[in-house]
Amino acid sequence: AQTVTQSQPEMSVQEAETVTLSCTYDTSESNYYLFWYKQPPSRQMILVIRQEAYKQQNATENRFSVNFQKAAKSFSLKISDSQLGDTAMYFCAFYYLTNSGYALNFGKGTSLLVTP
């Protein structure tokens, strides 16, 4: 099974500070994608950042960057210059090929609170 583990149920950070959310995954696949999704109180699922497993370079999207360690099966999200609008649930997700096509498995999420 392709499992995703987020070991931090809740985190808090002050505005303008940097925070790192952890994610590990278990797979025997060599080709896959990893994602971070954000779910604000509105409940809408929003893609934050994507990483292709075959790429060694870590993905970056503005204030969001990842530290992808393929051998360690680790995929952490760093949020720089945290803003109040970053308050949300953050889900790490693993996209992989099954016998029936591609599927996306999520971790249990990390609730991030950004305080003034």
Next chain:
Amino acid sequence: NAGVTQTPKFRVLKTGQSMTLLCAQDMNHEYMYWYRQDPGMGLRLIHYSVGEGTTAKGEVPDGYNVSRLKKQNFLLGLESAAPSQTSVYFCASSYSFGQLNTGELFFGEGSRLTVL
């Protein structure tokens, strides 16, 4: 652009009743997914479809059935609802794997189902 639309947004059922959740997408996506979200559990995949007329089981398929008779629609059915099926249900869609597929899923706004 409607994107992914779920109907209904809210529903209350009694144990043993049946109902169908409808998901419609207007992006010509091949892949469609149904997830359930429960507190502390993240999003868990129920069933998915990689094209019209196809369906596949996800992580938690028991108690649910699905159909994909038209490419744009993916129906999730509960034949005999149980309190354990009280949850928020999310539909998502994506392109099939290939040139256009970045792996990103596009989500609906969710449907809150309560089974008494």
